[in-house]
Amino acid sequence: MIGGLRGLANLDRVIHEPARLTIVSLLFLSKEADFLYLQNETGLTKGNLSSHLARLEGAGYVRIEKTYRGKLPLTLCSLTGVGRRAFENYRKTVKRALGR
Amino acid sequence: MTGNDPLVAAQRAAERYWNVDGIAEIYVGCLFLLVPVLTFCSEHLPFGPLWFGVGFPVALMGGIVVGRPVIVAIRRRLTYPRTGYVALRRRPTDPAGIALTLIAVAAVVLLIATKGDWSAGVYAATGLISGVINIHLARSMGLSRFYFLGIVSIAAGAALALADPRVPLGMSLLWGVVGVSCVMTGGITLRRYLRTNPAPPPEQA
Numbered sequence: 029m030i031g032g033l034r035g036l037a038n039l040d041r042v043i044h045e046p047a048r049l050t051i052v053s054l055l056f057l058s059k060e061a062d063f064l065y066l067q068n069e070t071g072l073t074k075g076n077l078s079s080h081l082a083r084l085e086g087a088g089y090v091r092i093e094k095t096y097r098g099k100l101p102l103t104l105c106s107l108t109g110v111g112r113r114a115f116e117n118y119r120k121t122v123k124r125a126l127g128r
Numbered sequence: 129m130t131g132n133d134p135l136v137a138a139q140r141a142a143e144r145y146w147n148v149d150g151i152a153e154i155y156v157g158c159l160f161l162l163v164p165v166l167t168f169c170s171e172h173l174p175f176g177p178l179w180f181g182v183g184f185p186v187a188l189m190g191g192i193v194v195g196r197p198v199i200v201a202i203r204r205r206l207t208y209p210r211t212g213y214v215a216l217r218r219r220p221t222d223p224a225g226i227a228l229t230l231i232a233v234a235a236v237v238l239l240i241a242t243k244g245d246w247s248a249g250v251y252a253a254t255g256l257i258s259g260v261i262n263i264h265l266a267r268s269m270g271l272s273r274f275y276f277l278g279i280v281s282i283a284a285g286a287a288l289a290l291a292d293p294r295v296p297l298g299m300s301l302l303w304g305v306v307g308v309s310c311v312m313t314g315g316i317t318l319r320r321y322l323r324t325n326p327a328p329p330p331e332q333a
Contacts, residue, residue: 053138058214065212069141097204102213119135 036125042087043118047072048080052115055090055107063103081105089114142216144269149207150317152199157310159191163303167296180296206318210325228264248289251298255285258306273313280309 043052050070055061067077084090089111093104107115146152162184170179203213235256259282266274284305288298 053135054142057139057142057217059217061214062212065214068211
């Protein structure tokens with residue numbers, strides 16, 4: 029493979045999935061966001077979003093906190109330090125491979 | 129990454145969310161409307177000059193300090209149950225935005241320095257600076273209604289510079305026009321937002 033393109037073979041598969049890439053991009057820009065915000069911004073169904081968040085949480089990239097706002101349940105998501113570094117590495121790898 | 133970085137688009141979308149419901153605009157518009165209100169009080173009520181001399185700085189500082197908590201409290205009732213909650217990380221300073229603002233301020237200082245009549249310069253200056261800030265917000269967030277607010281500010285400043293009324297009246301008119309415009313665009317946005325995003329059933333967050 030040509031130069032930087034070799035890096036594409038080693039892309040983080042946890043992040044390198046369209047829905048999870050969108051979720052991680054949104055969380056990268058936020059301190060925290062709730063489930064409803066992520067669902068609206070990604071356009072995913074509840075089940076789909078839950079499944080992808082579980083995958084990211086399992087990899088240690090996302091922290092999920094279930095709490096309450098008043099009497100209503102609230103699910104807050106934020107990127108961990110590991111998740112931030114993983115996303116930054118992902119971006120660098122893609123940037124190097126695509127030459128931009 | 130360059131301007132084609134999808135993260136840039138995500139950043140803009142996330143910042144647009146702060147203005148999705150128009151609540152911040154309505155709040156800022158109400159702060160601007162303090163100028164004509166306090167000017168009226170200082171000219172027609174007892175304790176005259178104190179209304180503006182003391183009242184305005186106190187109200188402005190207080191308005192800035194409590195602004196975010198007030199807007200967030202309103203959003204907890206209206207926005208977050210409908211389209212969700214997000215707390216953004218601070219973005220690094222935008223050099224283009226700072227440069228634009230500095231150029232506007234320099235142009236204004238030059239205008240005032242070269243023109244003998246300072247009051248007309250102040251109206252033009254205020255309108256221009258407010259306009260530039262709004263246009264910068266429109267560019268950075270991709271919200272076209274801020275272009276409208278920018279044009280209104282610049283036009284109001286220019287019109288008052290030509291008419292050149294005495295300062296308290298002129299500043300009241302300028303901030304009154306800008307304040308009403310903000311409340312109007314914010315109100316339209318809020319109405320559209322509430323129509324597009326109905327309140328969720330009581331059992332959902």
